[in-house]
Amino acid sequence: MTLRYVALTFVLLLISWAAMAQERPIFDPDDSVDTRSHDDALFISRLILGGASGFVDDYRPLHQNTGFLSLANSFYVGQFQFDYKHSEVFGSDAPVNVCFCNGKPIYFPTPPSSDDAPAAPPPGRKETAQFAWYHAVGGGPADPPVMLRYRLSTSWQPIDTDVTAISTGEKSRVSGRERSFGLDADTYFRIGGHDVWGSLLYARTVRTGTTDNRSQNAIAYMSRFPGWTAGPLLLRATLTIGGVTGRGSSGLNIVNPAFEAFWHDPKTRMNLHLVWSPLAARSGAEGWQTHHQVALFVDRALYVKLFRPRKEGVNAGRE
Amino acid sequence: MFLTIRRLGSIIGLLMLTVNAASQTHHESSDPFVTDLLDITLQGAPGCTDVRNVLVVMSGEENQAFSARRDPRDHCHWTATRPTGSFDTSLEHFSLRLGSGRTTCKPAKGDVDKGVARVAFLVYKMDVRVVTITTSPVIPNSYIRGVPAHSADRPSIPCAEGAFLTGEPIPDVWFSNNALHPNLRGRQYDRYDLTLPAEKFRLQFGRVKPDPHYPGLILNDEALTRHLKGNEGSVAIQEIIDAFDEERAKAKLSTPPLFSPNAYEADRQTLVDLATDKLVLNVFLVMK
Numbered sequence: 001m002t003l004r005y006v007a008l009t010f011v012l013l014l015i016s017w018a019a020m021a022q023e024r025p026i027f028d029p030d031d032s033v034d035t036r037s038h039d040d041a042l043f044i045s046r047l048i049l050g051g052a053s054g055f056v057d058d059y060r061p062l063h064q065n066t067g068f069l070s071l072a073n074s075f076y077v078g079q080f081q082f083d084y085k086h087s088e089v090f091g092s093d094a095p096v097n098v099c100f101c102n103g104k105p106i107y108f109p110t111p112p113s114s115d116d117a118p119a120a121p122p123p124g125r126k127e128t129a130q131f132a133w134y135h136a137v138g139g140g141p142a143d144p145p146v147m148l149r150y151r152l153s154t155s156w157q158p159i160d161t162d163v164t165a166i167s168t169g170e171k172s173r174v175s176g177r178e179r180s181f182g183l184d185a186d187t188y189f190r191i192g193g194h195d196v197w198g199s200l201l202y203a204r205t206v207r208t209g210t211t212d213n214r215s216q217n218a219i220a221y222m223s224r225f226p227g228w229t230a231g232p233l234l235l236r237a238t239l240t241i242g243g244v245t246g247r248g249s250s251g252l253n254i255v256n257p258a259f260e261a262f263w264h265d266p267k268t269r270m271n272l273h274l275v276w277s278p279l280a281a282r283s284g285a286e287g288w289q290t291h292h293q294v295a296l297f298v299d300r301a302l303y304v305k306l307f308r309p310r311k312e313g314v315n316a317g318r319e
Numbered sequence: 320m321f322l323t324i325r326r327l328g329s330i331i332g333l334l335m336l337t338v339n340a341a342s343q344t345h346h347e348s349s350d351p352f353v354t355d356l357l358d359i360t361l362q363g364a365p366g367c368t369d370v371r372n373v374l375v376v377m378s379g380e381e382n383q384a385f386s387a388r389r390d391p392r393d394h395c396h397w398t399a400t401r402p403t404g405s406f407d408t409s410l411e412h413f414s415l416r417l418g419s420g421r422t423t424c425k426p427a428k429g430d431v432d433k434g435v436a437r438v439a440f441l442v443y444k445m446d447v448r449v450v451t452i453t454t455s456p457v458i459p460n461s462y463i464r465g466v467p468a469h470s471a472d473r474p475s476i477p478c479a480e481g482a483f484l485t486g487e488p489i490p491d492v493w494f495s496n497n498a499l500h501p502n503l504r505g506r507q508y509d510r511y512d513l514t515l516p517a518e519k520f521r522l523q524f525g526r527v528k529p530d531p532h533y534p535g536l537i538l539n540d541e542a543l544t545r546h547l548k549g550n551e552g553s554v555a556i557q558e559i560i561d562a563f564d565e566e567r568a569k570a571k572l573s574t575p576p577l578f579s580p581n582a583y584e585a586d587r588q589t590l591v592d593l594a595t596d597k598l599v600l601n602v603f604l605v606m607k
Binding site: 029030031032033034036037038042044046074076136139140141142143144145146147148186188195197198199224225226227228229234236260262264266271273299301304306 | 465466467468476477478479518519521531532533534557561564565568569570572573574575576577578579580581582583584585586587588589592
């Protein structure tokens with residue numbers, strides 16, 4: 001009964017938060033864990049390190065190469081997952097100058113216009129909290145049900161910008177932030193006897209208190225194709241299509257395939273990821289443009305704890 | 320007049336044929352019918368004469384399979400008596416282990432006149448293996464065989480069959496073409512009918528009872544069989560985890576296709592807790 005209330009509350013949250021979501025950063029590895037595979041609670045802390053060329057943040061190209069570091073803490077209990085992730089993106093901040101012309105501040109370089117894709121937030125730290133619910137659907141006499149995940153995310157990134165007044169050379173700091181709220185729901189259906197896997201993404205991102213305040217809503221569908229092997233490598237492809245507001249173009253304006261190679265080194269227990277993610281995005285000012293994002297990164301679990309492990313020996317087991 | 324007599328004769332003839340046909344037809348009923356006798360008819364290639372031994376599995380209970388006897392006058396006809404008592408045809412379904420193959424799962428129909436339950440199976444060409452699985456150290460494991468229905472073999476139904484693993488040989492496990500590594504095959508390619516979906520043999524580590532809702536590791540999948548050499552092999556804990564990872568990436572474990580390092584660690588930790596990091600899975604595949 002309690003579980004039913006929690007599930008109901010979750011559904012209500014989904015509905016009430018339905019105006020929010022975000023694209024997953026390229027360096028954020030899958031962290032779904034089938035809750036049927038372990039009866040006990042599970043905690044995993046994971047470190048991710050790497051770099052990306054042509055880094056893209058929520059469909060907004062940063063136009064520079066970056067390094068990144070992320071510490072992801074995930075706690076799985078019952079049908080639920082809780083995450084807290086701290087990430088740092090390392091890159092260069094573009095200097096910003098300001099002219100107080102006619103009493104209004106005008107910033108240089110000039111921020112993108114309202115019918116152009118917004119600039120990505122400058123490299124920096126970001127805090128993300130996530131809550132997910134796993135739910136088994138479908139299945140049949142010969143096949144177990146399919147486990148899908150529905151996840152809410154909220155992230156917060158401080159944006160401090162050093163601004164130089166053109167007339168006086170005086171330096172000041174503008175402190176703002178970007179908040180993002182998101183929903184990521186796995187989907188599964190069958191067409192012509194074939195499984196079709198995907199995720200429905202809905203997002204809202206708002207930047208305030210900065211020299212370039214913008215907001216965007218994004219709704220997208222990511223098709224997730226089954227992986228395949230090439231020697232020790234696992235390979236896969238995804239295709240995301242969707243629409244993002246706040247860039248002077250309506251309707252479908254995002255097409256984002258991605259290709260990932262994954263290799264696990266059993267000796268070091270590190271995972272190596274190579275991701276190529278070309279983003280085709282349309283804005284009112286510039287039409288369709290393609291940005292190529294390539295990331296190479298490694299991740300490794302720092303701490304893994306399966307709570308209340310069962311070690312009753314030979315006759316141990318679960319029913 | 321002559322025409323009328325001929326018509327009457329034809330009608331009487333038709334009536335007699337109909338009555339005769341009706342008298343030869345068994346009164347089969349799909350209503351609940353309780354019996355302990357099962358009447359089995361085998362149909363299709365490779366032919367009933369190839370079948371030497373028939374084991375009957377009722378409603379997925381592999382560890383309670385019972386044998387059938389061949390009718391000496393008809394090699395396609397077998398009968399079995401359930402040793403543990405009667406069953407209700409409306410509640411149970413059946414499948415067969417034939418030594419050279421296995422069948423789909425089907426419900427039986429009650430023959431009220433003869434007091435038996437009747438079921439007919441198509442016999443396909445397929446690659447089957449006798450699978451023997453042991454673990455070192457010994458841990459409790461179960462397995463589930465997910466068997467799809469086949470449209471050519473009506474009224475077959477999808478079913479799950481399973482049991483606790485005792486280390487005894489498991490007969491007639493149906494391997495897909497991909498699951499058989501070239502050095503495992505040992506038979507001509509045309510042995511396997513590519514139109515048939517193979518069963519999925521899901522190994523459930525640490526389970527004392529088979530659980531149809533738990534995916535487990537698919538044993539008759541290339542992710543695991545590639546670690547075997549010839550018809551047998553020892554698969555260490557790392558290879559088991561790798562096989563889980565590959566099957567998950569290919570969306571074979573009833574989740575979306577995932578490259579999830581956390582799932583990888585969860586598998587590792589679960590197996591380590593079960594077997595203190597020394598689990599070796601010994602698999603022997605015996606061809607018939």
